[in-house]
Amino acid sequence: MQAETSPNGSGDPGFGRCFSDHMAIASYDLAHGWSTTEIVGFAAMSFSPATMVFHYGQAVFEGLKAFRQPDGSISMFRPDDHARRFNRSAQRLAMPAQAPGVFKAACCELVSIDQEWVPAELGHSLYLRPMMIASEVGLGARPANEYRFVVIASPVGSYYARGVEPITVWASPDYVRAAPGGTGSAKCAGNYAGSMAAKIQASAQGCDETLWLDAGEHRWVEELGGMNIVFVIDGPDGTSLVAPPIQDTILDGITRKSLLELGRRLGYQVIERPVSIDEACRAGSFQEVFACGTAAIVAPIGAIRTPSRESVIGDGQAGPVTMRLRDALLALQDGRADDPFGWRVKVTEAEPSVRRCPVPAPSCAGTSVAERDPTSV
Ligand SMILES: *Cc1c(COP(=O)(O)O)cnc(C)c1O
Numbered sequence: 091m092q093a094e095t096s097p098n099g100s101g102d103p104g105f106g107r108c109f110s111d112h113m114a115i116a117s118y119d120l121a122h123g124w125s126t127t128e129i130v131g132f133a134a135m136s137f138s139p140a141t142m143v144f145h146y147g148q149a150v151f152e153g154l155k156a157f158r159q160p161d162g163s164i165s166m167f168r169p170d171d172h173a174r175r176f177n178r179s180a181q182r183l184a185m186p187a188q189a190p191g192v193f194k195a196a197c198c199e200l201v202s203i204d205q206e207w208v209p210a211e212l213g214h215s216l217y218l219r220p221m222m223i224a225s226e227v228g229l230g231a232r233p234a235n236e237y238r239f240v241v242i243a244s245p246v247g248s249y250y251a252r253g254v255e256p257i258t259v260w261a262s263p264d265y266v267r268a269a270p271g272g273t274g275s276a277k278c279a280g281n282y283a284g285s286m287a288a289k290i291q292a293s294a295q296g297c298d299e300t301l302w303l304d305a306g307e308h309r310w311v312e313e314l315g316g317m318n319i320v321f322v323i324d325g326p327d328g329t330s331l332v333a334p335p336i337q338d339t340i341l342d343g344i345t346r347k348s349l350l351e352l353g354r355r356l357g358y359q360v361i362e363r364p365v366s367i368d369e370a371c372r373a374g375s376f377q378e379v380f381a382c383g384t385a386a387i388v389a390p391i392g393a394i395r396t397p398s399r400e401s402v403i404g405d406g407q408a409g410p411v412t413m414r415l416r417d418a419l420l421a422l423q424d425g426r427a428d429d430p431f432g433w434r435v436k437v438t439e440a441e442p443s444v445r446r447c448p449v450p451a452p453s454c455a456g457t458s459v460a461e462r463d464p465t466s467v
Contacts, residue, residue: 102247103209105385106217110204114196114241114444117225118186124239127196127444129203132242138227142234148224149279150179152193153384154344155215155246156201156437158208159425164201165434166218167384167423169194171344175277176220182276184233185222191443193220194435196241199444201437209245213420217246217385249386250298254416256392256408257381259314260297261367262288263397267315268339269305274312275338285315297395299381303367304339311365312339317383318346319391321365322411324377329411330359332376345382349415351431356418358411370394371401378409380416387423388416 109132116127143149154172156164173193180187197218201208208216220241224234250257265288268274273281288300301319304310311334313319318341321332331353336342350360369375371394379391390408394401403409421427425434 103214103245104251105246105249106219106244108244110200110207110216110243110245112200112203113243114200114220114239116192116196116239118237118239120235124186124188124192127192127199127239128447129199129444130447135238135240137225140227140229142224142226142228145229146224146231146234147278147280147283148183148185148234148237149221150176150183150185151219151221151277151279152176152179154197154218154220155384155423156197156208156218156243157215157424157434158210159434161425164205164208164216164437165423165425166194166197166201166437167435168344168348168433169197169435171347172220175342175344176222179276179278180222182273183278185224185237188239195441195443196220196239198435198437199441199446200241200243202439202441203446204243205437207243207245209247211247212424214245214247215423217244218242219244246385250389254388254390254408254413256390256403256406257298258296258393258395259299259301259381259391260288260292260295261301261303261311261394261396262291263308264288264291265300266305266308267300267302267312270337270339272339275336275341277341282315289315295395301367301394309366309368310334311367311370313341313343314381314383317381317386317389318343319379319381320346320349321370321376322378322380322409323375324409324411328357328359330361331411332361332363332365334365335362343383345384345387345419348431348433349382349388349419352418352422353415355430356414367394367396371396371399373401377404378412379403380409380412387420388412 117125177187225238226234226236302312323330381389392406
């Protein structure tokens with residue numbers, strides 16, 4: 091079977107279906123702290139069924155991208171912000187933080203060794219997935235004393251198979267993603283597990299994603315399952331971006347933050363205030379609505395559905411402000427535009443703090459990951 095992608099291959103690789111040749115890995119135990127990060131061949135990992143992550147769910151992750159630049163070099167987008175958030179997520183789940191620089195060095199070194207996996211096509215990138223899990227073996231509900239940090243990489247194109255077509259979102263009447271004091275602002279696996287039932291409900295309603303409302307009143311729009319939400323008012327008095335303010339029930343998205351800053355620079359007014367589901371659905375409140383996150387960058391929202399109504403946003407198509415912001419961010423990420431913010435971080439050769447293991451890497455070129463190693467899926 092021919093895979094959709096390979097190093098230097100063309101065509102749309104889709105999202106997260108194939109992985110590069112290597113991975114970065116480090117271990118932690120209470121007595122020794124974090125080990126040196128190593129680059130090893132991408133391979134299945136084996137764990138005892140009594141490993142604590144399977145039972146108590148201490149698992150956090152990140153998602154960031156490396157982009158091929160016009161001069162052939164490679165830059166990651168805001169890796170330090172992702173590193174800080176990774177440590178914050180870890181802290182919320184009582185997992186150990188990493189020393190400054192470890193996260194970025196691991197990502198840099200992985201991208202550097204697998205640089206031929208960074209696509210050059212417009213809108214494509216190498217998606218990095220750092221994660222940390224409790225690796226201690228034993229039952230007993232307490233914070234584990236051993237952890238594993240792993241970074242894998244996947245060449246990606248469009249997050250949605252149909253590209254930047256508008257998506258429809260479903261405001262679930264039954265489920266809640268996050269409550270005050272909970273884990274909503276941590277990028278932890280459990281948040282996703284808890285949202286899958288709503289995702290099934292959304293699909294049954296013909297919708298692409300869940301639109302989460304607040305836990306207390308079930309009235310205030312918070313975010314999507316894996317993307318933040320921004321509303322656009324485009325009127326005679328100018329353009330405003332309206333975004334629900336970040337609180338501990340909302341993931342502090344780096345794409346959201348970047349788009350709001352870019353919007354300000356483009357002369358838009360940026361307003362962070364609560365938006366109710368009634369306001370979001372009322373005809374004329376907003377001319378455009380979009381979701382944003384590292385994976386999809388910007389996904390226009392064409393309609394919002396609740397059990398009682400379906401509200402089409404504008405004409406249901408991707409709006410000009412949405413597309414302008416999307417293009418501006420992508421141009422900054424892939425080096426076609428200036429970077430006045432210092433968000434691009436060049437991937438340099440050889441991070442001295444990371445050890446390259448001389449184990450030959452299996453190649454995923456021309457095979458799907460499942461084919462390469464059936465135990466890895
Ligand atoms: C990752 C994530 C986002 C988007 O964050 P980015 O930093 O922009 O990728 C939004 N919401 C949730 C729940 C997430 O997990």
